[in-house]
Amino acid sequence: MKRPRIMAVCGFGLGTSLVLKMTLDEVLAQHGVTAEVFCSDMDTALGQTYDLVVTSRELAQRFMDGPQPVIVVDNFLSTAEIEKNVLPAVLDLIAH
Amino acid sequence: MTNDKLILTPYLTPDLVQLNLTVGDWEAAIRAGGQLLLNAGKCTTVYVDAMVKAVHELGPYIALAPGLALAHARPEDGVLALGFSLVTLDPAIAFGSEANDPIEVMICFCAPDSESHISILEALAVRLRDLELQQRLRQAETIAEALSAFEGVADEKESP
Numbered sequence: 001m002k003r004p005r006i007m008a009v010c011g012f013g014l015g016t017s018l019v020l021k022m023t024l025d026e027v028l029a030q031h032g033v034t035a036e037v038f039c040s041d042m043d044t045a046l047g048q049t050y051d052l053v054v055t056s057r058e059l060a061q062r063f064m065d066g067p068q069p070v071i072v073v074d075n076f077l078s079t080a081e082i083e084k085n086v087l088p089a090v091l092d093l094i095a096h
Numbered sequence: 097m098t099n100d101k102l103i104l105t106p107y108l109t110p111d112l113v114q115l116n117l118t119v120g121d122w123e124a125a126i127r128a129g130g131q132l133l134l135n136a137g138k139c140t141t142v143y144v145d146a147m148v149k150a151v152h153e154l155g156p157y158i159a160l161a162p163g164l165a166l167a168h169a170r171p172e173d174g175v176l177a178l179g180f181s182l183v184t185l186d187p188a189i190a191f192g193s194e195a196n197d198p199i200e201v202m203i204c205f206c207a208p209d210s211e212s213h214i215s216i217l218e219a220l221a222v223r224l225r226d227l228e229l230q231q232r233l234r235q236a237e238t239i240a241e242a243l244s245a246f247e248g249v250a251d252e253k254e255s256p
Contacts, residue, residue, distance in 0.1 A: 010157060011157060012168070022218055057157075058157040058193070059154065074195035075161045075162060075195070
């Protein structure tokens with residue numbers, strides 16, 4: 001996959017998910033990884049086309065039944081956590 | 097990112113900051129942050145109720161980092177103008193977040209659309225990533241101290 005679509009989800013798609021997207025974009029840029037990161041709200045998230053979901057522990061369970069992988073992020077400001085938990089999944093998507 | 101301070105200055109004003117607030121629960125905390133926005137003419141009471149309702153309906157996902165919460169609702173929920181408020185809680189309050197409780201620093205915002213808040217939220221997030229800044233906010237005794245904590249944080253500084 002050349003450019004995976006990564007969906008950052010929060011309640012309304014414009015606050016916490018935006019912070020998560022910022023941190024994720026920064027980590028991807030640092031590692032020279034190209035991916036499309038976009039925000040979505042809970043109401044429309046399941047109707048979106050995406051390859052990977054990143055969201056909070058509280059919201060993640062709503063995506064667990066879907067075919068795409070779901071990654072829980074606890075600290076949306078932590079580049080270290082995203083490097084450790086999200087980056088490998090993105091690299092995996094690109095490799096396949 | 098450049099000129100973060102200039103970006104934040106018009107929004108982080110003393111009337112939108114309340115320090116060491118003692119409240120009984122997360123709902124009262126959000127209402128206090130909302131009241132600051134309300135007093136400043138940034139939103140209506142509908143918006144304050146909507147911020148609370150969001151957590152009742154969707155859970156405490158607004159606790160986005162250890163000790164830090166970001167409360168908001170939708171543009172159509174009674175936003176009058178772009179606004180941000182900052183509240184520190186003493187004692188820290190449980191929002192029900194397994195990963196990030198208890199919350200000591202809470203930011204509320206109201207945005208009239210889905211775009212206009214982005215650059216300010218980015219500037220805030222870049223600063224709040226600095227754990228030293230969070231510590232200074234928690235310890236701030238005066239609003240001037242809290243506001244000055246946002247200055248002098250290197251833009252490129254990384255969190256560990």
